Amino acid sequence: MLDGFATSTALGQEETPDSKLDFYANLFYPVQYRFLSELDSRFNEDNKQLLRSISALDPRSSMFFNAEITESMAVQYGVELSDLPVEVRQAKRLIQRKESEGVKLTTFVQLSPFMSPYKDAFPDLCKLLTIAIPPTSAACERSFSSMRLIKHYLRSTMDDLRLSSLAVLGIHVSRAKSIDMDNFVSKFAK
Template identity: 85%
Template sequence: MILTCNIDAKNCVGQTYDGASVMSGTNSGVQRLFREEAGLEATYIHCYNHRLNLVIVDVVKSVKIVDQFFGLLESIYVFISSAVLHELFLQKQNKLFPDKQPQKLKKFSDTRWACQYAACKVMLPKLPAIFQTLEEVANGKRATDAAGLLNAVNFSFIISLVVFENLLHRTKLLSDMLQSPTLDLAAAADMVETLHDDELEQEREGSNWEILWSKATDVAKELDFPVRFAHKSGRKRQQSSMLDGFATSTSLGQEETPNSKHDFCVNLFYPVLDRFLAELDSRFSDDNKQLLRSISALDPRSSNFFNAEIIEPMAIQYGVELCDLAVEVRQAKRLIQRKESERVMITTLVQLSSFMSPYKDAFPDLCKLLTIAIALPPTSAACERSFSSMRLIKKLSAQHHG
């Protein structure tokens, strides 16, 4: 494609793909082969949106109660979405919520976990209609399947639904912003850090659990679900002495059933948040830390704005003379301060690049780094969106001519 469009690969400053080994492999992956062709300047960036998706996938798989919850959520969707039952579900909605437009349950996608918020968001307020649908079917031809789902949907399902409706709402906002075609790498890193520090860590330390528990109990009361639990009886199983001094992350065959507000907090809420924070740390602690710090030093919002020492790694990578850059940074800083005194506000990387563009002959190295900082792609969402559009056009064309 590059050769067909007469694009010089040597001008490539970055490349973004998903994390599949065929693309990201350090020995024979596409990114490695392309860097051999284009030069080491073509930095590989693992798509931020794909990373976020992998974070959620790992959270779901690592917490057993959550994995079971999403399996049940999908089973309800498949059962209710069949032609006959879907019509019954809509009728129940019209009866229970006459002033609201009936809604379909949202389809699940194993490859787009950040978008599961829509599924949780629709299902939570429609639980009464879902229950009435299952109860009516439990007396009909598909009684066994309906009765099985009714038996499985308990208070554990409700509190899990409330917790993930809240959590996925936060990740959905980040996912949507990461798909913006105007997003730069520094802004993407800032948004991930905001989710980690200002959203999830504060929720872990704050009192949001009380709010979520109260919401879940209100939903349970509306459905006539028991919220009070019987006291656990029987002897508590002890962990083998052979495991003394070791940290265990599984039940070791001793399945724990949450039986109180404290149990759900310890076995659901905290493990989900802790795993989410750990996965964010792991997935977004990439090899491009120095490059990200350099780009942040070009951002007017950064406390390290125009710190020449921090910009150095990026300058070295892209062949910029450090002495010349230091002089340009000092002069550009004075120029910006003078313009700000004239009420010309520069608050983003794009605005800074546009402001410096008329002065590119005087600041060639600085303008080069600003252009690269904007051009480096944090996600591959825009490209994948074009592929989806091409597939749709091809499908419609085949149907038209078929």
């Protein structure tokens, strides 16, 4: 495999390793050691426990809403341990009732908005769900896309307050469309 292995020096001369052992000792083993040490540090026992806790919040998991497994995440993020098992048990019952009514929760992304109206009843569980939501850059990209549509070379002299207000309206289009314009105009006229 390494019989024809050669490297070029700065002067263009070829330099051949003395043996395969030198190659392994100087290049292969240090890279392999670094790779394994990175795996060990990223997947230490605490991180594995945290990943198990996050997977217990996923409806597809066999450990879904297991209070014992979610405890390690609760401890790490300062959630009240005495209330968590009760909240988990009641949330399971709520989800089972809703599933019998035809509401199907199959993903973690569906579970979080489903639980948000019940924040007062399940404060600790909702806190864990909020922490466990995978972050995306969609909101940031949406805001830059809106800014590009609002401020272009024909509208380059707009002041910051107007630009900011138009950007908010452009980003939150659904809320802006739900505003009753007749009511808004009559309040503005008064």
